[in-house]
Amino acid sequence: xxxxxxxxxxxxxxxxxxxxxxxxxxxxxxxxxxxxxxxxxxxxxxxxxxxxxxxxxxxxxxxxxxxxxxxxxxxxxxxxxxxxxxxxxxxxxxxxxxxxxxxxxxxxxx
Amino acid sequence: xxxxxxxxxxxxxxxxxxxxxxxxxxxxxxxxxxxxxxxxxxxxxxxxxxxxxxxxxxxxxxxxxxxxxxxxxxxxxxxxxxxxxxxxxxxxxxxxxxxxxxxxxxxxxxxxxxxx
Numbered sequence: 030x031x032x033x034x035x036x037x038x039x040x041x042x043x044x045x046x047x048x049x050x051x052x053x054x055x056x057x058x059x060x061x062x063x064x065x066x067x068x069x070x071x072x073x074x075x076x077x078x079x080x081x082x083x084x085x086x087x088x089x090x091x092x093x094x095x096x097x098x099x100x101x102x103x104x105x106x107x108x109x110x111x112x113x114x115x116x117x118x119x120x121x122x123x124x125x126x127x128x129x130x131x132x133x134x135x136x137x138x139x
Numbered sequence: 140x141x142x143x144x145x146x147x148x149x150x151x152x153x154x155x156x157x158x159x160x161x162x163x164x165x166x167x168x169x170x171x172x173x174x175x176x177x178x179x180x181x182x183x184x185x186x187x188x189x190x191x192x193x194x195x196x197x198x199x200x201x202x203x204x205x206x207x208x209x210x211x212x213x214x215x216x217x218x219x220x221x222x223x224x225x226x227x228x229x230x231x232x233x234x235x236x237x238x239x240x241x242x243x244x245x246x247x248x249x250x251x252x253x254x255x
Contacts, residue, residue, distance in 0.1 A: 033181075035181075062243070064243070069248065070246075070248050070249075071143070071229050071231070071246030071247050071248050071249055072182065072229075072243065072246050073246070074243065074244060074245075117181050117182075119181075119243065125195070126184075126197070127184045127195075127197070128183075128184070129174075129181030129182045129183065129184075130181050131180060131181050132180075132181050
């Protein structure tokens with residue numbers, strides 16, 4: 030079953046708004062990854078996080094590795110129409126098992 | 140440099156049959172991972188290959204097997220297909236020393252398998 034709980038499941042926002050989504054688990058994770066998947070394509074890696082408390086940016090995207098090592102969040106600032114897609118968190122837990130979350134579907138209205 | 144390429148893009152098989160899916164890793168990448176993505180779900184890790192040997196496995200039965208070749212390309216084989224095997228199968232390659240680890244640096248576009 031799913032080891033990662035990702036929320037929200039979907040979001041409808043206006044172009045220019047900021048977006049926040051998160052991922053939680055009952056297990057400790059050693060690595061957190063965030064991906065974006067467009068229809069008909071494989072996931073594209075956006076940000077990788079390697080230690081608790083780490084805050085990493087990639088353009089308008091910022092992600093953080095939670096201090097408890099059981100959560101992570103992704104923020105997108107000043108959203109644009111091409112941000113539309115499904116965002117997945119993923120991670121390697123302390124049992125050396127790799128999991129994806131169930132995704133957050135982002136819709137941006139121009 | 141070329142990315143990860145998968146073939147075929149779509150496939151229809153009958154329950155009980157066997158299927159082989161293929162993946163060419165990105166140039167310079169020597170680790171390949173396979174994932175199953177059911178409709179509306181996140182990908183689930185099947186297994187990973189490094190230097191032609193299985194290097195980690197998710198919760199999939201033995202009828203899911205794989206191979207990696209000396210040029211780092213890979214195959215996923217599924218025997219005795221079941222209806223629930225219908226999904227998008229994704230391959231990802233990673234460079235050996237990349238800190239992201241070996242689980243998914245560059246993904247292919249996948250093979251859509253339908254079992255009827």
